Amino acid sequence: MIEFNDIKKSFTSGAVRTDVLKGVTFKVNKGEFAAIMAPSGTGKTTLLNVLGCLMKASSGSYLFEDQDIETLNDDQLSGIRNKKIGFVFQTFNLLERTSALDNVLLPLVYSDVYPADATKKASRLIESVGLKDRINYKPSELSGGQQQRVAIARALINDPAVILADEPTGNLDSNSAKEIMEIFKTLHKEGRTIIVVTHDINVARSAERIVYLKDGKVEKEEVLK
Amino acid sequence: MKIMRIASVSMNAVMKHKIRTFLIVLAIVVGIATLTVIVALTQGANKKIMQQINNFGPDAIMVHSGGGKMRGPATASEADLTKKDMEDIRDIDGVKMVSPFQISLDMPVKYGNKFTTSWVFGVEPSWQDAWKRGASKGDFISDSDNEQLSKVCVIGQTAAKELFADSNPIGESILVENISFKVIGILEKRGQSPIGTDFDNLILIPFTTASRRLMNQPLYITQARVIIYNPAQSSVIASRIKETLRANHHLADTEEDDFRLTTAGEIKKMVKGTSQTLNVFLWMVGIISPFVGGIVLMNIMLMAVSERKREIGLRRAVGAKKKHIVFQFLAESLVLTFAGGAFGVIAGVIIAILFSLTGKPISITWQPFAVAFIFSAVIGLFFGIYPARKAASLDPAGALSQK
Numbered sequence: 001m002i003e004f005n006d007i008k009k010s011f012t013s014g015a016v017r018t019d020v021l022k023g024v025t026f027k028v029n030k031g032e033f034a035a036i037m038a039p040s041g042t043g044k045t046t047l048l049n050v051l052g053c054l055m056k057a058s059s060g061s062y063l064f065e066d067q068d069i070e071t072l073n074d075d076q077l078s079g080i081r082n083k084k085i086g087f088v089f090q091t092f093n094l095l096e097r098t099s100a101l102d103n104v105l106l107p108l109v110y111s112d113v114y115p116a117d118a119t120k121k122a123s124r125l126i127e128s129v130g131l132k133d134r135i136n137y138k139p140s141e142l143s144g145g146q147q148q149r150v151a152i153a154r155a156l157i158n159d160p161a162v163i164l165a166d167e168p169t170g171n172l173d174s175n176s177a178k179e180i181m182e183i184f185k186t187l188h189k190e191g192r193t194i195i196v197v198t199h200d201i202n203v204a205r206s207a208e209r210i211v212y213l214k215d216g217k218v219e220k221e222e223v224l225k
Numbered sequence: 226m227k228i229m230r231i232a233s234v235s236m237n238a239v240m241k242h243k244i245r246t247f248l249i250v251l252a253i254v255v256g257i258a259t260l261t262v263i264v265a266l267t268q269g270a271n272k273k274i275m276q277q278i279n280n281f282g283p284d285a286i287m288v289h290s291g292g293g294k295m296r297g298p299a300t301a302s303e304a305d306l307t308k309k310d311m312e313d314i315r316d317i318d319g320v321k322m323v324s325p326f327q328i329s330l331d332m333p334v335k336y337g338n339k340f341t342t343s344w345v346f347g348v349e350p351s352w353q354d355a356w357k358r359g360a361s362k363g364d365f366i367s368d369s370d371n372e373q374l375s376k377v378c379v380i381g382q383t384a385a386k387e388l389f390a391d392s393n394p395i396g397e398s399i400l401v402e403n404i405s406f407k408v409i410g411i412l413e414k415r416g417q418s419p420i421g422t423d424f425d426n427l428i429l430i431p432f433t434t435a436s437r438r439l440m441n442q443p444l445y446i447t448q449a450r451v452i453i454y455n456p457a458q459s460s461v462i463a464s465r466i467k468e469t470l471r472a473n474h475h476l477a478d479t480e481e482d483d484f485r486l487t488t489a490g491e492i493k494k495m496v497k498g499t500s501q502t503l504n505v506f507l508w509m510v511g512i513i514s515p516f517v518g519g520i521v522l523m524n525i526m527l528m529a530v531s532e533r534k535r536e537i538g539l540r541r542a543v544g545a546k547k548k549h550i551v552f553q554f555l556a557e558s559l560v561l562t563f564a565g566g567a568f569g570v571i572a573g574v575i576i577a578i579l580f581s582l583t584g585k586p587i588s589i590t591w592q593p594f595a596v597a598f599i600f601s602a603v604i605g606l607f608f609g610i611y612p613a614r615k616a617a618s619l620d621p622a623g624a625l626s627q628k
Contacts, residue, residue: 045622045626049622052542054541054542054621054622054625055620055621055622074546074547075546075547075548078541078544078545078546078547079544079546081541081542081543081544082543082544082545083544087542087543089625093535093538093539093542093625095536095539097241098237106539106540106543107543107544108230109227109230109231109234109545110227110231110540110543110544110545110546110549111227111544112227114227114230154543158544
């Protein structure tokens with residue numbers, strides 16, 4: 001479903017050119033739970049931005065459900081992010097002073113069809129991540145783990161093709177981290193495709209397969225289950 | 226509707242950032258209120274000018290004896306217009322009528338032990354049509370009064386009040402410079418004269434009586450009111466009158482006019498001239514101050530954009546297109562400027578009303594509201610578009626990673 005073929009990305013600042021991704025190739029199949037193990041300084045953020053259609057690669061091809069991402073324009077990329085990708089960030093990225101419910105509904109603001117039962121669907125998702133009684137709480141009234149669960153509910157509201165998590169437990173204590181990873185496992189069991197990008201091997205080990213990134217290239221792949 | 230959902234995002238942002246909202250709205254309120262007050266004042270001044278022109282009569286041309294630049298009526302002692310002048314003016318194309326009159330300012334008038342001073346006009350019956358004003362009670366001066374040099378008068382209401390208080394003046398006799406005149410009528414009320422004096426403090430007597438008995442001016446005519454058919458021809462006819470009079474008075478090219486002409490256009494120029502410089506200044510202030518409000522808006526919106534980079538990045542990540550971000554921030558600016566415009570126009574109207582209590586003429590029509598609406602829209606769009614585009618042009622990946 002996701003196919004990276006020799007993806008390269010470099011940045012130019014003045015006369016200095018930095019090659020961050022130097023030809024990354026890997027695949028993620030539908031329904032798979034994959035981890036991309038990338039210690040800091042290996043192009044993790046860049047990989048994630050390209051993977052999340054937030055940035056285009058300098059060269060190579062990126063196929064997303066057989067669609068060549070590199071040929072799309074800015075608006076079409078926004079459409080892909082809206083419909084196909086559910087983001088979960090390290091820093092949660094919830095809107096301040098906005099209820100959990102409205103945070104979960106955020107992607108629907110930009111979708112072409114607004115389902116009639118949107119609020120119901122959002123409530124159900126919040127319930128499924130165990131925050132039924134916190135539906136109207138604002139981020140500042142929630143713990144880190146709870147905020148991340150709201151973020152996961154938000155990622156699911158548009159039934160995306162893939163959930164893309166960037167260091168989802170990086171800002172959490174170990175108990176909360178465990179709970180979050182359990183949620184990902186459950187989602188995987190329900191048939192969702194999940195990619196977690198992390199530098200934490202313990203997080204990566206929750207997945208079925210780990211892609212190791214080193215120095216802008218795939219070093220090796222390891223199948224766990 | 227997607228557009229409504231994004232608009233409600235803008236509304237929420239306006240509601241949630243109270244201090245920011247307050248500051249921007251305040252800046253716009255000051256600007257729009259200033260503009261509203263200025264529109265109301267200028268409109269009021271224009272209305273007053275129009276009133277003065279109507280008072281003078283847009284179809285009237287006044288011919289005064291004596292040259293120079295002095296405004297106001299000539300007096301009998303400087304009279305130099307002739308009967309021939311009157312006839313020649315009457316023959317000019319487009320002239321409907323000519324009504325000559327003698328005038329003497331501030332004449333002492335007595336009735337019993339009551340005393341006042343009043344303008345005395347020696348008139349013909351045509352005066353009624355020329356000034357569109359007749360006797361509201363009793364009779365007006367007739368042709369036979371003129372033929373017989375009758376000592377009768379029609380008195381204005383201010384003069385009547387001074388001399389007779391509430392009793393009926395008709396049939397009584399008053400003394401004008403020790404000559405006795407019988408009151409035969411009371412003149413319709415008019416209020417202000419074209420030059421702003423009390424136009425009800427006057428006494429009309431027959432033209433001939435004035436010339437020979439009172440003002441000792443049997444040969445010449447002090448003044449005349451010319452009525453023309455078409456007000457648009459006013460200046461053309463005025464210059465014809467000028468040529469005619471210069472020829473009749475045998476004036477050489479180097480000599481100045483020994484008469485003066487006043488048209489509605491000149492009254493307008495005279496009244497406007499005094500307020501012109503002030504008006505230009507006022508309008509400058511009025512237009513600049515909403516723009517200052519716009520600059521405040523742009524400043525604060527730019528700050529808001531840089532404060533909300535992460536929010537913008539997040540919105541882009543979950544699928545907002547560039548145009549959605551532009552729309553969101555532009556709508557925010559517009560909500561703020563329209564709120565400012567609405568409060569501003571209300572504040573402006575209140576201030577204008579306070580001004581009117583001090584006697585300033587104001588006029589509040591639909592215009593201040595239209596101006597406020599247009600300025601709000603223009604400022605919101607003009608000063609809001611740059612911050613909005615700046616927000617939309619942020620690189621989503623970069624914006625997301627902002628602290």
